[in-house]
Amino acid sequence: MAVDTIVKGPSPTRRAPLRGRKRYRRSEVAWGAAFVAPAVVLFAVMGAYTVGYGFSLSFATWNGFTPNWRWVGLQNYADLLWNDPTYAPRVHTAARNTMWVMIAVPVLTVAVSFPLAVLLNSVRRLKTFLRSVYFLPQVTSGIAVYFAWMYVLQPDGAINLLLRSVGLGSLQQPQGFLGNPSTALPTLIVITVWSSVPVSMMLYLAGLQAVDPTLVEAARVDGAGTWHVTRHIIWPLLRPITAIIVLLALRDSLQGFQTFLIMTNGGPGNHTNVLGLETYKLAFLSQLDPTLGLSSALGWMLFVAALVLAAVNLRAMRRLT
Amino acid sequence: MTWLTQYINSIYLLDIERRLSMAPWTRRLGTVMTSQRRAWRPALAVLVTLALGATTAACGGDSDSASSSGKTLTMWTFKQSHVKALQKVAEGFQKETGISVKVEAYGPDDAYVTKVQAAAQTKDLPDLFEVHTTGDDFAFGGAGLLTDLAKDVDDAWLNSYLPQVRKDGSVTDEYYQKSLAKDAKTKGIKLGQRYSVPLTVGTFGIVYANKQRLADAGVTSAPTTWEQFIEVLGKVKAKHPDNGGVTIGFKSPTTGLEWFLQPMAYGLLGPEKFRGLWAKDKAGNFASPTGVQVLETYGQVTPYWTPGTQSLDIDSADMSFVQGKSTFDIGGTFTLAFLAQNGFDAANVLTFPVPAPSNGAIKDLSLAPFTLTGVSVSATTKNRAGAVQWLKYLAKADVSATFAKEALDVPPTDLGADPSAAVGPALGAMIKAFGSGPNAYNPGDTSYRPNAYDGTPVAATLMDYTPLKTKSAAETGAEMTKQIDAYWTKQ
Numbered sequence A: 001m002a003v004d005t006i007v008k009g010p011s012p013t014r015r016a017p018l019r020g021r022k023r024y025r026r027s028e029v030a031w032g033a034a035f036v037a038p039a040v041v042l043f044a045v046m047g048a049y050t051v052g053y054g055f056s057l058s059f060a061t062w063n064g065f066t067p068n069w070r071w072v073g074l075q076n077y078a079d080l081l082w083n084d085p086t087y088a089p090r091v092h093t094a095a096r097n098t099m100w101v102m103i104a105v106p107v108l109t110v111a112v113s114f115p116l117a118v119l120l121n122s123v124r125r126l127k128t129f130l131r132s133v134y135f136l137p138q139v140t141s142g143i144a145v146y147f148a149w150m151y152v153l154q155p156d157g158a159i160n161l162l163l164r165s166v167g168l169g170s171l172q173q174p175q176g177f178l179g180n181p182s183t184a185l186p187t188l189i190v191i192t193v194w195s196s197v198p199v200s201m202m203l204y205l206a207g208l209q210a211v212d213p214t215l216v217e218a219a220r221v222d223g224a225g226t227w228h229v230t231r232h233i234i235w236p237l238l239r240p241i242t243a244i245i246v247l248l249a250l251r252d253s254l255q256g257f258q259t260f261l262i263m264t265n266g267g268p269g270n271h272t273n274v275l276g277l278e279t280y281k282l283a284f285l286s287q288l289d290p291t292l293g294l295s296s297a298l299g300w301m302l303f304v305a306a307l308v309l310a311a312v313n314l315r316a317m318r319r320l321t
Numbered sequence B: 001m002t003w004l005t006q007y008i009n010s011i012y013l014l015d016i017e018r019r020l021s022m023a024p025w026t027r028r029l030g031t032v033m034t035s036q037r038r039a040w041r042p043a044l045a046v047l048v049t050l051a052l053g054a055t056t057a058a059c060g061g062d063s064d065s066a067s068s069s070g071k072t073l074t075m076w077t078f079k080q081s082h083v084k085a086l087q088k089v090a091e092g093f094q095k096e097t098g099i100s101v102k103v104e105a106y107g108p109d110d111a112y113v114t115k116v117q118a119a120a121q122t123k124d125l126p127d128l129f130e131v132h133t134t135g136d137d138f139a140f141g142g143a144g145l146l147t148d149l150a151k152d153v154d155d156a157w158l159n160s161y162l163p164q165v166r167k168d169g170s171v172t173d174e175y176y177q178k179s180l181a182k183d184a185k186t187k188g189i190k191l192g193q194r195y196s197v198p199l200t201v202g203t204f205g206i207v208y209a210n211k212q213r214l215a216d217a218g219v220t221s222a223p224t225t226w227e228q229f230i231e232v233l234g235k236v237k238a239k240h241p242d243n244g245g246v247t248i249g250f251k252s253p254t255t256g257l258e259w260f261l262q263p264m265a266y267g268l269l270g271p272e273k274f275r276g277l278w279a280k281d282k283a284g285n286f287a288s289p290t291g292v293q294v295l296e297t298y299g300q301v302t303p304y305w306t307p308g309t310q311s312l313d314i315d316s317a318d319m320s321f322v323q324g325k326s327t328f329d330i331g332g333t334f335t336l337a338f339l340a341q342n343g344f345d346a347a348n349v350l351t352f353p354v355p356a357p358s359n360g361a362i363k364d365l366s367l368a369p370f371t372l373t374g375v376s377v378s379a380t381t382k383n384r385a386g387a388v389q390w391l392k393y394l395a396k397a398d399v400s401a402t403f404a405k406e407a408l409d410v411p412p413t414d415l416g417a418d419p420s421a422a423v424g425p426a427l428g429a430m431i432k433a434f435g436s437g438p439n440a441y442n443p444g445d446t447s448y449r450p451n452a453y454d455g456t457p458v459a460a461t462l463m464d465y466t467p468l469k470t471k472s473a474a475e476t477g478a479e480m481t482k483q484i485d486a487y488w489t490k491q
Helices: A002-008 A026-057 A077-082 A088-122 A128-140 A142-152 A158-165 A181-210 A213-221 A225-238 A238-255 A259-264 A276-282 A292-320 B002-022 B026-030 B032-064 B081-095 B109-121 B136-142 B173-181 B211-216 B226-239 B254-276 B290-298 B314-322 B335-341 B385-392 B395-408 B419-423 B425-433 B455-465 B473-489
Strands: B071-076 B100-105 B128-132 B197-202 B203-209 B328-332 B348-351 B370-377
Touching: A026 A292, A077 A088, A077 A276, A077 A292, A088 A128, A088 A181, A088 A238, A088 A276, A088 B203, A128 A142, A128 A181, A142 A158, A142 A181, A142 A259, A181 A238, A181 A292, A213 A225, A225 A238, A238 A276, A259 A276, A276 A292, A276 B109, A292 B128, B071 B081, B071 B109, B071 B385, B081 B100, B081 B335, B081 B385, B081 B395, B109 B136, B109 B173, B128 B136, B136 B173, B136 B370, B197 B385, B197 B395, B203 B211, B203 B254, B203 B335, B211 B226, B211 B348, B226 B254, B254 B290, B254 B328, B254 B455, B290 B455, B290 B473, B314 B328, B328 B335, B335 B348, B335 B425, B348 B425, B370 B385, B385 B395, B395 B419, B419 B425, B455 B473
Parallel strands: B071 B100, B071 B128
Antiparallel strands: B128 B370, B197 B370, B203 B328, B203 B348
């Protein structure tokens, strides 16, 4: 009978597909409109209007006070990329620093969170407690934590003290980890990774719960050890999750700047300036110069870069999976 | 929030009505069409409620307007230390005129500017606001946010101020010409207008030293030359190797350049050659032998920086001094208030201006005061006369002295031969040290720089030489000149 049902067509209990558009009653339409209206209004004001306003601002110069904008066409984009001898070098330096962050943060996030998730998935005791501990950076993240990190990284901070007390005094940083131009950027990368590992670890853990245990058992029966199981079964199965984690980390690295703003403000000197921070500085720390348009233009370039990276990343991961 | 509550209530009521309309007895009462019309009504009501709510919310903005009418003036400031002091003198003003002044502080500076930006957009400005003189006031004034005070501030009023600061806040030819440049932030100002009157004066380039630590190292008087200063740094560092250093808020890189290098360079080179460091002429800019000499002289302080000072902002650097982690703190006249607020004993502070080298062009270098902050009246105030009256009241010598004493800041008024009697010994000593003429370095004079000049990237490059030691003096000078030249190309 079941076969007959399939052959004959859809089950009588299923709604027949509609030919043409379904006609809704006017009252249904009104109700729908009423419930959707707040979201539409909110998006129109907070989303579409703001996006449109910001985009048009990228073609003008304005300092936030004058009654009129001065339209400059694509000049803001050209100034940032090559044309202006004062802004372009700053953007180039920030782009170089951002590139290092974009390479290091996704790689290190995956390198730390994947093994951590595998380990946490395999422990038998205190599983919930350990997961909570490793998730702490996510729930405590915020300005206060970055300030705490600043104190820890100072010349007389806990890290130098720890290094000295375990006999690794040669690794101490007399100027603090944020005061030395060669350690400041790597230190900020490590802190960014520290704050992004919890969510990545949770994503991997969710993925690990979904892995069919029979696959692992079959591999073990065939004599595969833990390393081989992880390398040849678990890792390939979790590639879609890796793609998401890499994508999130890339987006954060490209556009995020709060860690850099709070902890170094781009310093010492200009050694940790990144593109997100430069955008913020052009908007709010330019001493009333008319650079809001430049800031907006840089923001839009970051948006386009993020879109391109997302597309490339997804395509690459689709091919791999 | 009212409209949101109304909306939620209406949704709840409509849900009840909908349930009722679906009840069998309702259907029995009328046709399907009637039921549909009924269902339309609540949906329409939701939309109308929303629209009315939004309108009410939009119109309700005025009820919380910062600008006050009648007998209360609202004044914004970015300096927390000025709130109590202003409120104290406002009590006397209220007794005299019946007008009260409500003082609100928003900080730090960039947050304050953003606050003014937002208030300007929503037409919600206060009656008065404190501004950085010849900076914010001209930018706000050019944008039409301020009222022109030129006709209100007469000679009698002006004479109450120190002669050096009487013009501050008014548009001189120099600032007018600068405003004509493309994309000038002060575009719109007109010659002769006045957009603020002075509230506090002062200067950069003041060294604060821990008197006790200096005494421990055998230093009992302030150094008068750069060489003596370096020698004192060495002695104190030898006595207090862990906390005998100098601190400054390098997280704002301009502090090193403008508060420390520039006064010393002015004393070393004299006015003309000093201006030449920023000039287009290659003979005397930072890349020249003269510029390299300035940088190398400044570099002598490198061994004495407090470790990690390159990561500190201005407040953290001051706190490093308060907490005893540093023995010297470079700041301005305004630093004293912060130190005192945070518990540093003012009697344990030795202050002196950044000294000039003994072989410099100026032997008796002093620091000229300029107006640091002023007060402006917004263009949208409903009580312009009252606001102007308040400004005039603040310019009275006794009121100004009371404000200064409370705020621990230097007033712009002439307090006579013995200012210590009016404002106390610490502030009095600073006022007495002020100079004028060619031997006095005036940080407020920026006429020699390109119009578009932004000191931050130039000062960040200077940090590569000291304290970071990643570039030589010659490399740093060349890079600074390249950056300054880029600003000249925009002229």
